[in-house]
Amino acid sequence: MAESGQTNVLILILATAVTAGTPILYAALGELLAERSGIINLGVEGMMLTGAVCGFMAALAFQNPWAGVVAAMLAGGLVSAIHAFLTVTLRADQVVSGLALTIFGTGLSGFLGKNYVGTPLPAPFSAKPLAGLGDIPVFGPIFFQHDPLVYITYLLVPAMWVFFYKTRPGLHLRAIGENPWAADSLGVPVFLSRYLYVIAGGMLAGLGGAYLSLAYAPSWLENMTAGRGWIAVALVIFAIWNPVRAMVGAYIFGGIDALGFRFQVLGVMVPPFFLKMLPYIFTVLVLIVVIGRNRTARAGSPGALGMAFDREER
C-alpha cells in the first residue's frame, strides 16, 4: 500500500507540473513567435499581469471564464502593440522597451485590479477529464484530467510546429527573424509581419497570465505571476526556439514549481522560502548548462534577433 501511495503522490506532482507549466508554456509560445520574427519582447511579465487582471475582471463581469480568455488576449495584444510600435516602427531599443512594458504592465494591472484583490471567482475553469483518455492509468491523471486551457496547448504546440516548419507563412516568419533584408528583397512584408507576431505573442502572454487568474489560482493578486514571464523568456532559449521543446521545458519548470508545493506532502522539512527559490535558481542553472554545453543554443537563435529593420541600411 505504501508503494501505491507514493505512486499516487508522484502522479499528483506530475499532474501539477502540467498545470503549473501551462501559464509558462503559453507565455513562452508567445515569446517564441515574437522572437522568431526577430523582436525580443522582455515585457512578458507585464503582458501576463495585464492579461491576468483583465481576464479576471471580464470573467467576473460576464460570469464566464471564456469571456476572461477573450479579454486577456485582447489586453495582452493591446499592450504588446506598444512594444511593436516602438521597436518596429520607431526602431527603439528592444531591451529597454520590453523592460518599460513590464514596468507599465505591473503598474497598470495593480491599478486596474486594486478593488479585486481577495474577490473570489465564482465561475473559474475547472478540471474536465477527457472521456476515454482520462481513464488511461498514469497518463490519464497526469495529462487528461485538467481544464480546457491545458488541452488547447496540446493542439497549439503541434500546430505551431507545423506552422513553423511545414508552411509558407512559417517559412517567411523564420526568414524575417533570420535575415529581414533578404526576406524583404523577396517581397515578404517585414514590418507588417513583425507587428503581427509581436501582437500575437502578446495575446498568448495575456492568455498565460489569465490561466493563473482563471484556472491555476482563480483570484487576482498583485504581481501574481511572480517572475513566470521571465522564466518564459528563459524557456525560449532553453527550447532553442522550438515549440515542442518549449512544451517539455514548461513542464520541467512546472514540476519544479509543483515540487515546492508538494515537498511538504512528501514529508521533506525545508523552509518554504527555499522551496520558493527553486524555480528561479533552476532557471539560471538551466541557462548556464544549456548555453554552456551546446553552443547550438546560440546557433539556434534567429540571426537578426534584437535587430531593428531599416530598409536603407544594414
Added chain:
Amino acid sequence: MKGMRGFVRLEKRGGVSGTSVLPVTILSVLLSLAFGGIFLQLTGHDALEIYGLMFSGAFGSAYGISETLVKAIPLMLAGLGISLAFRMKLWNIGAEGQLYIGAFAASWVPLTFPDLPAYEMIPAMILLGMAAGGLWALLPAIPRAYLGVNEIISTLMLNYVAILWVDYLVFGPWKDPKGFNFPLSAPFSEAARLGTVGNTRVHTGIFFALIVAVIIYIIINRTKWGFEIRVIGESEPAARYAGMDIRRNILLVMLVSGAICGLAGMTEVSGITGRLQPNLSPGYGYTAIIVAWLSKLNPFAILLVSVLFGGLQVGGYLVQTSGVPASVATMLQGAILFFVLGGDILTRYRIRPGRGEVA
C-alpha cells in the same frame, strides 16, 4: 512590392544634436503625464486634482520634500550602479536583489556585534554591504563573461532569490525574539544608524550618493578604465580589436555596479528602518533602471532625476487616500520610459510623413 512599410519615414540625422536632448526628454515626460491623465480621467478620477495632490504632496512642503529625498537616496545609488553596467551595454536588471543582499550583509554587523562603536560599525556595514552586493552581481557576471549567458534573465531571477533570502531570515533565524512575532530583526544599536539631517528622515546616505556620482563621473570620463567601458559599450568588436580584455571588464563592471546597489541596501537599513525587514524596497531597483535611462547615464542627471522619481513615489502613496491605487506611480514610470524611448527617435532621426520607401 506590397505590404505596409511603416506609417512614417525616418531619416537619420547627421549626428545627435546635444541641445535637442533635454527639450525632447521634457516633452516626452509631459506627454506621458498627459497620457496618464487621460487614463485617470477614463477610469473615473479627476486627473488634475490627482496630479495636484501628487505634486504638492511631494514638493509642496518641507516635509514632502524631505520624504521625496528619502525615496530618492536609494534611487540615486541604485541608478548610479546600474548606469555603470548600462554604459557597457551590460543589462544589470538585478539592482533590486543586490540592494536586498547589501541590506542583509550590512545588517549582519550590528546584529552580530551590537557593541561596536559607530566609527567601526558604519564602515564595516558599508564594506560588507558593498562586498555582498558586488558578489551577488558577480554570480550572473561569471556565466555572462565565460559562456555568454544572457545577464538580463539571470540578474532578474536572482532578485527573487535575494528577496526570499531576506524573508527567510526575518521570518526565521533573525526574527527578533522580543518582536511580538513580527517578521523583523532586532533593532540595530544607535551606533549602526546613519545620522539624519535636522528633524527629517533624510539621512547621510545622500552624501554617499553624491560621492559615488563624482567617482563614477571621474571613472567614466577621466580614466583609462572608463574609456574601455565606453568603447566596449559602443562596439565590442572594436574593443576586442584594440586588445581590450572584455571578460575582465564584464566581471569588474558588474562587481562595482552591484557593490553600489548593495550600498543602497546598506543605507536603507542603516538610515531608514534600523533593522532588517521584508519589503525593504518598493521596487527601487526597477525604478532605478528608468532613472538611469532617462538620465542618459549621466551621473549628475541621475541625482536630479532620482529626486523627481522619489517625488513620484511619495505622490503615489499620497493619492491612495483619495482612492487612487499607488500603482499609478509604477504605471506612470513605465509610460515615461515608453515616451522617452519614442522621443529618442526625434533626436536621432528626422520624421517625414509618408511611407518608408527607398528613394
